[in-house]
Amino acid sequence: MDLNSASTVVLQVLTQATSQDTAVLKPAEEQLKQWETQPGFYSVLLNIFTNHSLDVNVRWLAVLYFKNGIDRYWRRVAPHALSEEEKATLRAGLITNFNEPVNQIATQISVLIAKVARVDCPRQWPELIPTLVESVKVQDDLRQHRALLTFYHVTKTLASKRLAADRKLFSDLASGIYGFACSLWNHHTDTFLQHVCTGDETAAANSLERTLLSLKVLRKLTVHGFVEPHWSAEVMGFLHAVFERLKQFLECSRSIRAENMCRDRLEKTIILFTKVLLDFLDQHPFSFTPLIQRSLEFAVSYVFTETGEGIVFERFIVQCMNLIKMIVKNYAYKPSKNIEDSSPETLEAHNIKMSFFTYPTLMEICRRLVTHYFLLTEEELMMWEEDPEGFKTGGDSWKYSLRPCTEVLFIDIFHEYNQALTPVLLEMVHNLQGSTNMEDTSAILIKDAVYNAVGLAAYELFDSVDFDQWFKNQLLAELQVSHNRYKPIRRRVIWLIGQWISVKFKSDLRPMLYEAIRNLLQDQDLVVSINDFEFRTDQFLPYLEPMFTLLFQLLQEVTQCDTKMHVLHVLSCMIERVNIDFSIRPYVGCLVQYLPLLWKQSEEHNMLRCAILTTLIHLVQGLGADSKNLYPFLLPVIQLSTDVSQPPHVYLLEDGLELWLVTLENSPCLTPELLRIFQNMSALLELTSENLKNCIKIINAYIFLSSSEFLQMYAADLCQSFCELLKDITTEGQVQILKVVENVLKVSPILGPQMFQAVLPSVFRGIIDGERYPVVMSTYLGIMGRILLQNATFFSLLLNQMTCEYRQEVDQILGNLIEMWVDRMDNITQPERRKLSALALLSLLPSLN
Template identity: 80%
Template sequence: MDIQSASSVVLQALTQATSQDTAVLKPAEEQLRQWETQPGFYSVLLSIFNNHLLDVNVRWLAVLYFKNGIDRYWRRVAPHALSEEEKSSLRAGLITNFNEPVNQIATQIAVLIAKVARLDCPRQWPELIPILLESVKVQDSLQQHRALLTFYHVTKTLASKRLATDRRLFQDLASSIYSFACSLWNHHTDTFLQQIYAGDQQTALSSLERTLLSLKVLRKLTVHGFNEPHNNMEVMGFLNAVFERLKQFLECCRQVGPGSLCREKLEKTIILFTKVLLDFLEYHPCPFIPLIQRSLEFAVSYVFTEAGEGVVFERFIVQCMNLIKMIVKNDAYKPAKNIEDSKPESLEAHKIKTAFFTHQTLTEIGRRLVSKYFLLTEEELTMWEEDPESFAVEETGGGSWKYSLRPCTEVLFLDIFHNYSQTLTPVLLEMVQNLQGPSNVEDPVQMLMKDAVYNVVGLTAYELFDNVDFDQWFKNQLLGELQVSHNRYKLIRRRVIWLVGQWISVKFKPDLRPLLYEVILSLMQDPDLVVRIETATTLKLAVDDFEFRTEQFLPYLESIFGLLFQLLQQVNECDTKMQVLHVISCVIERVSIQIRPYVGCLVQYLPLLWKQSEEHNMLRCAILTTLIHLVQGLGAESKNLYPFLLPVIQLSTDVSQPPHVYLLEDGLELWLATLENSPAITPELLRIFQNMSALLELSSENVRTCFQIINAYIYLSATDFLQNYAEALCRSFCELLRDITTEGQVQVLKVVEIAIKVSPVLGSHMFQPVLPAVLQGIVEGERYPVVMSTYLGVMGRILLQNSGFFTSLLTQMAVEFNQEADQLLGSMIEMWVDRMDNITQPERRKLSALALLSLLPSDNSVIQDKFCGIINISVEALHDVMTEDPETATFKDCMLMSHFEEPKLTDDEEPPTEQDKRRKLLALEDPVHSVSLQQFVYEKLKAQQMLMGDQGFQALMETVDTEIVRQLQEFIQGM
């Protein structure tokens, strides 16, 4: 690409690519895409974005195209890689001048240079760092800033490389430039402080930006540039200087006030100082030990004493709390259980911490955390009034403790309490004691304090197990507080019901449950929405608990369920609706069929909610979960939901519909639950199966549920299902079996086995294409026992329940193998006998015996030749299934089922689904459960004897081991 002539063409294309008109934009983008692999294209882009006279948008686009090109074409091994000559020229052009006037473009160029540095520095680009070091010294403020910006991005990128050689290179770089970086930072910092106190805010802001950039460079060098940073005086000197500078900058914040031009950048710099300490502590816990004392003194003085008044701000408080938390919690600072096994540095750190965290200090921190940081703020109270749903969900969901003050406060308190519970437990109990009795609604401070203390008692429930008699406290104090109906007391009502929720799984007597349900029933009618939402959450915790007893809850079920439904209608936000739906789901799941009389309203409302939640897939997931529990609770009555339910399943499991990405897993669970509880097949239910072949093609983690769904259809209506879908399903199975794990093969073949078991004729016929591989696997002796067992299960069903089909399959295979059918049959029986030990389930072992015995009586020489093996298997199976009646000394087949009984259920047992009933009825017809093996053996041997005559039969019996014959006679004597 000739640069001069190409420049104008590329410039024109870039100009068109910034157009708002797609007719102009699209062809230009296509043209630029084609040029990406042309030699010289990136040189043209460089000349364009370095030309400050051109339009900013065009230059911006040129930088972006260049940046994307580095990812695609800079590596030597990349397709259409740039030539070494062009790369060399581009590298030189990128660092000729640092004078980009537009901030955003300057940042992009810095990132772009860093990307090249990641690949080429230092080997192909040794001059980069020296040029940057020279450029940050120049007097021109723009050039200095841009060079510093680039220096930072290069350092950041090189620090992120993780290969050992790259890390060594970065460490070499760090040790060679660390002194310079420190002096640069000190210089800019001092300059800034002089300017800000001289009142020159505009110039100070410019110096502050340089301070910030040079500090960012130092952060990367300090944290990632040294293997043993504690042995480097400059590194430790810098880290100690951080504390001094932090004080100076915090004081500076106090001086300039909140409205200052520099305020935002000042706070950013202060946070960056704390990040240096936090990062160093995270990556180098042992080298940090000399800084523990100073860090704790610093953080505690600013956050927990008057020293911080008027200077601290929220993000800084969070960072200080995180610093304290990381020191308290750090495993490297704890001695081993056996003190002699401890590392010296762990003992040193522990000693420093113990000396710092005196009884007085811990008490003060504990009290301050509760009385200052746990109090609800004005903003939170306003949010409660103006946006109660956001307040309730925000409160229960919490934010990230790394960035938000409230969760950070809670996590810090828990960690300190866990490590120093002996000191802090009496402090907390005393605070509780001071707040006994109802609070004065005219005293907001007292109310907020009680809210804070109760919050802490809830968070530390597990730690306080031995120190608080919660049952007594609930009856004597908390219950009374829940009955104070004053509007302002809602603060305490909400906190107390939350507190009960925290203690339910820790310590709450089962016989207090009815009392709790009465409270919940009352608070679900509270005038305040936040109280109602919190009560619903506590209800979920109570119902979801190990100690939950349905009979205790049943008297309240109708009223509470009705109020839950009302709450679901009253709330508007997606997150809140999801939260309430989870409670409803949980209640339905725990009370099971007892829910049936009360779900009418919910059933009518869910279609409307589904329609309204079209844009909110997570809410739809919550609706699907509710529907799953609803279907399981309704059982056969769930058929009344089909007009709504089936289109929901259809949409959720259709991979051509975008929402399936979110809904598929729950949609499949709902589909399965619907089939298992369906009393009969319907055309609509059958039609949904059209979604299945695409789902099997996905072969994702949901494939197991897909197989369960297929099985459920077979149990529900084998004939309708197999006639409609078996052909397509068989094609899917053949595809799957080509490339699937052994576990997957077993899942596929189990479906085939169930189809043949439920419908021997249709099942065998429909899945015929899969069966030759099964017979072949048996004959060749499949090496995986679990697969072999499944093969024998499938073939056993065919042999026993569809013998005509077995004969035709054998004939077909004999032709394919160019063998006699009898020879193939002989090999199969031989392998079957040999691999009987692969079969572990008693049902399948009995099936094998029945299947092989069904070949008798026979005058076929091959079958007679294998007679001994058939008898061996039969006797093994008799040992498996026959139990002796001690009174009559006779044997009985324990697998026989004579009639279908509805089992008597305890409260905790799930009632049988419709599918459970179908499987029971099917079992009554299954030869494994309807034919006595003892009787069958006797009849087959008798028939063989009649066929061959006594003498011939006697000769046949002599091929069997005498001990086996003796055991056989024991089983069939008296018949």
Template identity: 75%
Template sequence: RQVGPESTCREKLEKTIILYTKVLLDFLEYHPCAFIPLIQRSLEFAVSYVFTPAGEGVTFERFTVQCMNLIKMIVKNDAYKPAKNIDDSKPESLEAHKIKTAFFTHPTLTEIGRRLVSHYFLLTEEELAMWEEDPESFAVEETGGDSWKYSLRPCTEVLFLDIFHNYSQTLTPVLLDMVQNLQGPTNVEDPVQLLMKDAVYNAVGLAAYELFDNVDFDQWFKNQLLGELQVNHHRYKLIRRRVIWLIGQWISVKFKSDLRPLLYEVILSLMQDPDLVYLDSIFGLLFQLLQQVTECDTKMQVLHVISCVIERVNIQIRPYVVCLVQYLPLLWKQSEDHNMLRCAILTTLIHLVQGLGAESKNLYSFLLPVIQLSTDVSQPPHVYLLEDGLELWLVTLENSPAITPELLRIFQNMSALLELSSENLRTCFQIVNAYIYLSATEFLQNYGESLCRSFCDLLKDITNDGQVQVLKVVEIALKVSPILGAHMFQPLLPAVFRGILDGERYPVVMSTYLGIMGRVLLQNASFFSSLLTQMASECNQEMDQLFGSVIEMWVDRMDNITQPERRKLSSLALLSLLPSDNSVIQDKFCGIINICVEALHDVMTEDPETGTFKDCMLMSHFEEPKLSDDEEPPTEQDKRKK
């Protein structure tokens, strides 16, 4: 108190104090059990300075933050909590819990709770001035991550949450009493009451999950909050902002769906255009807001909301996206130095393509260069954009009505992506599959050889699961284009053949091997014959002897195949051999028939109307199924798969 804020000693004293509190915090964090003898004195010290008049004129913001963090870490520390079964608790945990229980009495908790809300939750003059001068910066002020360790507002909110969670029985009546005292409209000429209501509503929003059983939010919304949202006085914007935030906190906790139309109408009125239909107006106003704001963080938040709207309404968004589609290329260009904003644009594009379906082809002049840049590992931005760029690439292919030269050309990026062998490998395989479904002939003719080389390199050093993923792509290529697929992936097939012959131990890999070989045998018998000749030469065996070994292993390992469609495929493949007069095949006749009967049993189901049995995997017609309201319409790729 004797050292004023202007004193030259003040800064050094503050640094020394912070250093001492940091020692305490580090000691508590890394040696919680050794800290137990200090719990009582630490709590007394921190609470007295932060929550009693003892701290007035002495404390400064960083010190307050440190003290609050000290309280928070003691309250939340798992080492200080007894086990659910008290007999399983460690003695030190029981001792710490006893100290905490003795300290956090009802009066102490009540005072802490009230002071947190009525003092620390109040918006400061600086914050209110910032709101007036730069509302965007005020709205996106950093409160996430570890900001609670250094900044006062997030620190107070995190402390409130932790104390409320641990002592909700004591603090719930305190908070509800504060709410009760603020019922009804607040005088716009009373700034103190406005700030207090904002603070209390903030507390109720933060503690939404804890208050689930104690607050009838639907009634509160109808009787109180709705009216407050309709107060148009400019000074009441403080409460309007807080109420709409409060509803956002509670809407996933406790809010009846039949109240939502009423809420949407109020939201639209807050966005100053109450006369339009929900979707049209919401989307139009969001787009208008997206254009008006200048901060990257704000644009990202608006794009996130736009993405959520598009995802929610799906194809119903189509009539409303013209302006957004025209604006996004400009925003992409303007955000060249802001990769996180570009990530948000990519996410929006993903949902936009899904909503537009086949109509997304009209965006290719913008979409494809974006995908090209985002997935080009030679370009620095790929570090930020790759994951979302791959997802956009995939949904673009899935919703493409037909291949285009430009869409085909961007596959040039894939070879380098496969070399990375990163966590995005699965998405890369999905992209390859999508190209095969979209236009197998053009795709394989252009990229089959390079893709096969990449796969050969991958298979040299990859997990069993990764091996299966690679081979599934080959299997799809053989399914869609039996002749060209076998030709393009011919270098891989000897390894598959050897895997079967050697009795691959990993069942899922063996199942995939048999699936691939079944496709070749059933749909491209001449190729299988040439492969058999090649393998006999490599193995220095008679062709019939080798063929017999393969069939024997196939029959023996049929149980490795769990999917009914693959069991049926193997059965059909082996059945296709029976017309031959080859003695090897005749010797295996019983084994082949046996597995075919088993497969038949797997796929046959009884028709309840006729009492006859039919193949459940046989598609007799291609009528589009009727979709329920909750189901998404099929993509172009879904149709192609059929």
């Protein structure tokens, strides 16, 4: 490609490719696709996206095509790989100027330089890092920022390489530039703090951006650049400096309000400091040992004392709690039961932990967690009123969200130090005995928080709490308080019982609990109503009708998918538990009528449809042969769930197959509609071996339910599928398929061998060749025994066919078969199969008749 003439043509086509008109856009894209493998194309693209006078959209597209080309054609072994000469020119051109004015394009250029560096640095591109180091020193703000941005992306990419040789290269790189990276970070940090003091908002924002980028570089170098970082004075010096800088930035946040342009980036930088510590602890726990004391002091002071008041924010609290949690739970810091077996590093870390977590410290952390962080906030109470379902089903990972994070930290600390903390929690419970003033909202919220703690620590408190007495004397009465302000306690108590019921709860108290749950299900407050529970069938039957009716009403009332799934799950459990003697039948009519409507409404919600499938499985099992009345709804659901040409099958297939099997197992006869669904099976057998076991069970169910109709329609397709599967399948899968063939021979001894004729030569060959897997050989002999015993005519035909294949006499090949059969009789372990083989071999003996 001649650069000068090509540039004009490529520029024109790129301009067309930015068009909104598909008639112009499509041909342009096709042309660009053809040029991807042309020599010189990427040099033209480089000239276009580095020409700042051109349209931004055209340059953006040029840089994207360049980036995609690196992925496809940069490596030497790639088809249509770029020549070494062109790559050398491109590498030089990419780092000539760091002066891209558009932020988005600058980021893309940094990323593509990093992609090239991943393949070529440092061997083919030794000048990259020195060029970047020189460029971040320049005074020009734009060039300095763009070089720093590229420096970060290159460091990030090189740090992600995992092969030993690559890690050694990155370690060498880190050692060489670490001091420079530290001084760069310190310089930009000091500059930012000076600008904050002088009140220069714009200059502060620019300095903060550079502080953030240089800190990102240091994070990668620190965490991934050293095998034993504790031996590096520079690394440990930087990590100790992190605590000082964090304090400076937190203090700085007092003067930088929400409306300030720096506020958002300041919080990001504070969080990045904590990520450095968390990542370092995760990757190098023993190198972190000198930092344990300081980390705990820092995190506990900001989260559990007045130090943090007015300056901490939610994400920072979460990060500090995660830091405490990781130190408390770290297996590297836990000595063996036999102290002599523990390493000195482990013992040192353990001793630091023990000296920090004194009784007063643990007591303060426990009290603050329960009485401060566990309290429901005004915002949560408002959400409860406005969107009760959202309140019940909300919450995300403990790593990022405050409430789950506090609960997980409480569980871990309580588990680690339960002897010290159990009396503290029991004292809190003791102080809450008796009735609570309904007008005192704070007292209600404290009780909710303490009950939450007792539920979370249920397993640790097993020996310390007489839960049965507490339930009878206080908790049961609290469930019956109907005052509107007592809603949090009603909800918390039923949750608390749910936590303890599998830990310590007498069975004779369950009827009292069921009565209380029935009353709660009539509660107008959805949050109180939506709680799972366990039950024992005999004790539960008197409450079956009202419970089922109330749960069904709740299912209709709620609107969110998660909530409907939860209620469906409880209903499914109930149907499953009480269907043994079909006690459920009188109550499921309403649910059976409602499910088709719910299925239709949940078209966009596949997880809810999975819950409906599970409910249908239990319903069919509960209704037995009467489930045929559900077929007008049931069979189309099975058809959709198991049709691999329909996108929802990705979510529904597993449950759909189970429902299909259960439907067949409970079907009194094979209907034409049930027979028609089997059209889905061929594609399912091709799809994967994951669900093969259920598919085989379904095929067997059809064979036993109505062999003649079924085999007449589907034997040919099934035989073809089996022949394909047997070419490449595990031993277990092979046996499952052969057992289906054997079942066909059982139910149809005359026609069966003809229908599956294509499979049988491989069975014959397997016996003659002495199949080495005993289970497979046993199945081969079972199949051949049935044919020999039940259809001697067909056996003669098969023998003649194999005689032609092996080019041997009939007597010779029959002799080889009998010899191998007798030799492998010991492979057959089941008495009925041994009997079958004996009878089959005896049938070959000549008789006087």
